[in-house]
Amino acid sequence: MKFNEITLCLDMYGCPNRCKHCWLCVTPNGNMPVSELTDIAERFRPFTDSLQIYDWYREPDYKDNYRELFELCGRLSDKPIKHFELVSFWRLVRDGEYVKWLSSLGVKTAQLTLFGDEEATDFYVGRKGAYREILRSVDILMENRITPRIQVFVNKNNIAGLSHIEELIKRLDLDNRCRKFGGEFSFFLHQGSCDGENEKLYSVRVTPDDMAKIPKLLEAYTLKHFGKESISEVFGQTEQSLYNELITDNSTADYVSDSPVFYIDKDFNVYPNVTAPAAHWCLGNLKKQGTENVLRNYLESKSPSQNTRLTVPICDIVKACGDKESLCLFGKGDYIIFLLNKFCRQ
Ligand code: SF4
Numbered sequence: 001m002k003f004n005e006i007t008l009c010l011d012m013y014g015c016p017n018r019c020k021h022c023w024l025c026v027t028p029n030g031n032m033p034v035s036e037l038t039d040i041a042e043r044f045r046p047f048t049d050s051l052q053i054y055d056w057y058r059e060p061d062y063k064d065n066y067r068e069l070f071e072l073c074g075r076l077s078d079k080p081i082k083h084f085e086l087v088s089f090w091r092l093v094r095d096g097e098y099v100k101w102l103s104s105l106g107v108k109t110a111q112l113t114l115f116g117d118e119e120a121t122d123f124y125v126g127r128k129g130a131y132r133e134i135l136r137s138v139d140i141l142m143e144n145r146i147t148p149r150i151q152v153f154v155n156k157n158n159i160a161g162l163s164h165i166e167e168l169i170k171r172l173d174l175d176n177r178c179r180k181f182g183g184e185f186s187f188f189l190h191q192g193s194c195d196g197e198n199e200k201l202y203s204v205r206v207t208p209d210d211m212a213k214i215p216k217l218l219e220a221y222t223l224k225h226f227g228k229e230s231i232s233e234v235f236g237q238t239e240q241s242l243y244n245e246l247i248t249d250n251s252t253a254d255y256v257s258d259s260p261v262f263y264i265d266k267d268f269n270v271y272p273n274v275t276a277p278a279a280h281w282c283l284g285n286l287k288k289q290g291t292e293n294v295l296r297n298y299l300e301s302k303s304p305s306q307n308t309r310l311t312v313p314i315c316d317i318v319k320a321c322g323d324k325e326s327l328c329l330f331g332k333g334d335y336i337i338f339l340l341n342k343f344c345r346q
Contacts, residue, residue: 001295005050005259009057011266016090018126021153023196024058025276030266041076043291052077057263061088085109089137099144110141111149116161147183153192156204159213166215188225189218190234191329194338196276205328239326242335243318250313255306256299270294275337280304280344305344317343
């Protein structure tokens with residue numbers, strides 16, 4: 001059994017936030033010993049000549065020894081690993097060395113998430129003080145010539161708060177301040193996928209009539225970010241329209257890849273990175289079943305969700321779990337995953 005490439009992402013320490021849109025789910029934080037990184041890399045090494053390993057899949061750089069962990073991941077990986085544009089705002093405001101380290105790695109853009117004003121952002125991040133920390137982080141990043149990119153997740157309950165974000169971008173003069181150091185400020189909004197915690201917000205998912213509530217400036221930034229012509233291309237189709245399309249579609253799908261990415265939770269359970277790491281996607285436990293069995297379960301689509309998608313036509317899943325009257329907006333792939341998760345839980 002040999003894969004072209006394997007990427008491993010460990011949830012070693014979890015996350016300081018409890019976001020209500022978190023597609024990875026809000027689960028208790030762990031505290032894996034650093035030695036597990038080496039041990040897990042060794043377990044997978046016989047199965048590929050190209051291994052990549054990361055110490056996080058929720059909050060990057062959350063643990064105080066983030067530099068040591070990044071360097072260790074680099075040594076254990078077969079190709080140089082890079083720091084993504086995801087950073088920890090929790091650490092940005094608590095650790096003056098952190099932004100310098102990000103700069104030294106060549107990070108030029110960092111993404112931060114807002115949900116509206118202070119009250120809305122603290123509520124959706126699940127932590128009081130989050131909004132102020134994010135605003136402070138915007139300044140810290142720009143002082144160090146890193147361009148902030150702001151994203152907003154919208155639903156029916158917070159979409160009216162977009163006017164606050166528009167005002168904020170203007171008041172902070174983000175376009176000009178970024179331009180001064182050669183950066184280009186960017187922003188986008190979307191509804192997010194409908195899995196993990198965000199699935200609980202299905203009842204307030206945006207519908208076509210909400211699109212008119214998006215301020216023109218924020219719409220323009222969003223279209224530029226996604227390279228789209230219209231906001232409806234960003235938000236997708238209504239559930240009703242997707243239902244009508246998929247109800248006659250008897251196709252199935254295979255999630256097996258020659259270059260898989262696996263999530264490994266704090267208890268060593270392994271999941272393919274298709275959607276939230278939920279029980280019905282679990283491929284087994286590394287310590288109990290062993291790596292070979294976990295990989296075989298993946299290749300043979302043994303997790304209930306992989307197996308369902310491979311054997312049950314999508315029209316049957318839609319018939320069982322879709323709502324043909326719903327005007328909620330979805331991308332097609334996100335809608336299929338939403339229904340698949342629902343179907344498997346039932
Ligand atoms: S969305 Fe990101 S920051 Fe929020 S709880 Fe999930 S992993 Fe943490």
